Amino acid sequence: MKIAIVTGGSGNLGKFFSKELLKMNYxxxxxxxxxPKISKNKNFIQYQVDITDENEVKNFFKNINNIDLLINNAGIGVYTSSLERTSEDFKAVMNVNLLGNFLMTQNALKIMIKKRKGKIINIGSIYGVKSSNFNIYGKSKRNNSEVYSATKAGVIMMTKYFAAHFSKKNIQINCISPGGIFANQDKKFVKKYENITPSGRMGSKKDLKSVLNFLIDKNNTYVNGQNISVDGGFLAW
Ligand SMILES: NC(=O)c1ccc[n+]([C@@H]2O[C@H](COP(=O)([O-])OP(=O)(O)OC[C@H]3O[C@@H](n4cnc5c(N)ncnc54)[C@H](O)[C@@H]3O)[C@@H](O)[C@H]2O)c1
Structure with missing residues (x-):
């Protein structure tokens, strides 16, 4: 049985990735x-870990001696205006989106390097590639932040850095950058988002399935360091 670690596993996308992997016998x-909420599935094992805490991450990895896949999915944002940003908020986003990702990757790589095999998928965002378009947010109070974009750009760069450094160890590290996933957001926001998206709709979790399958396929040993946007063409315009 293959072993996967999913960070942010209790969140919207984390639950989806976990379910898909369980179906694939991970x-x-x-x-x-x-x-964690109680789960009856004995193959779904939940740990309460703050990925920004080096000791908590190290303690978790003390019990782990084999991993096939790490999905660095945990991520947070802040929604207030940049002019009101506090350094606490800024650091909180940096810590989860970059430091947490780094600590998980560092520990997972140590195991994967010994095995000479492994795959890591980072979850970036379209906003790590281009700035958010403020015209679509209006009064929805979901304005995307400079620090979210900066950290997601950082996630894409860490993907490339680690892929370049560990490719010879047969480790593939790629990034999936989702566009906005529909989750009953403000109606006006959704309409505006749809208007600036070539496919004319927001994403759904299911849209991430084919890329997940492709990246973790055992035959995929040569796609490395890529950022694959799953965004209905959002970044093409
Ligand atoms: N939903 C979208 O529209 C969208 C679009 C683009 C990118 N993303 C990215 O996808 C990923 C998942 O997003 P989501 O929509 O499922 O968010 P979510 O808020 O539903 O889930 C994130 C999970 O991360 C956990 N988390 C936060 N801080 C943590 C920490 N320090 N240690 C461990 N866990 C922590 C949260 O408790 C939560 O369960 C994020 O990286 C996000 O930036 C989401």
């Missing part, structure tokens, strides 16, 4: 800062 270790 044992899934789900890490989240939130207290």
């Amino acid at each position: 044992k899934v270790f789900s890490l989240d800062i939130k207290k």
Whole structure:
């Protein structure tokens, strides 16, 4: 049985990735800062871990000696205006989106290098590639932040850095950058988002499935360091 670790496993996309992996017969270790809800699936094992805490991450990895896949999915944003940004908020986003990703990758790589095999998928964002378009947010209070974009650009760069450095160890590290996933957001926002998206709709979790399958396929040993946007063409315009 293959083993996967999914960070932010209690969140919207984390739950989806975990379910897909369980269907593919993976044992899934789900890490989240939130207290886990009870699950009857013995292959879905949840740990309450703050990925920004080096000791908590090290302690988790003490019990792990084999991993096939790490999905660095945990991520947060802040929604207030840049002019009101506090350094605490800025650092909180940096810590989860970059430091947490780094600590998980560093520990997972140590195991994968010994095995000379492994795959890591980072979850970036379209806003790590281009700035958010403020015309679509209006009064929805979901304005995207400079620090979210900066950290997601950082996630894409860490993907390339680690892929370049560990490719010879047969480790593939790629990034999936989703566009906005529909989750009953403000109606006006959704309409405006749809208007600036070539496919004319927001994404759904299911849209991420084919890229996940492709990246973790055992025959994929040569696609490395890529950022694949799953965005209905959002970045093409
Ligand atoms: N939903 C979207 O529209 C969208 C679009 C582009 C990118 N993304 C990215 O996808 C990923 C998942 O997003 P989501 O929509 O599922 O968000 P979500 O808020 O539903 O889930 C994120 C999870 O991460 C966990 N988390 C936060 N801080 C943590 C920490 N320090 N340690 C461990 N876990 C922590 C949260 O508790 C939460 O369960 C994020 O990286 C996000 O930036 C989402």
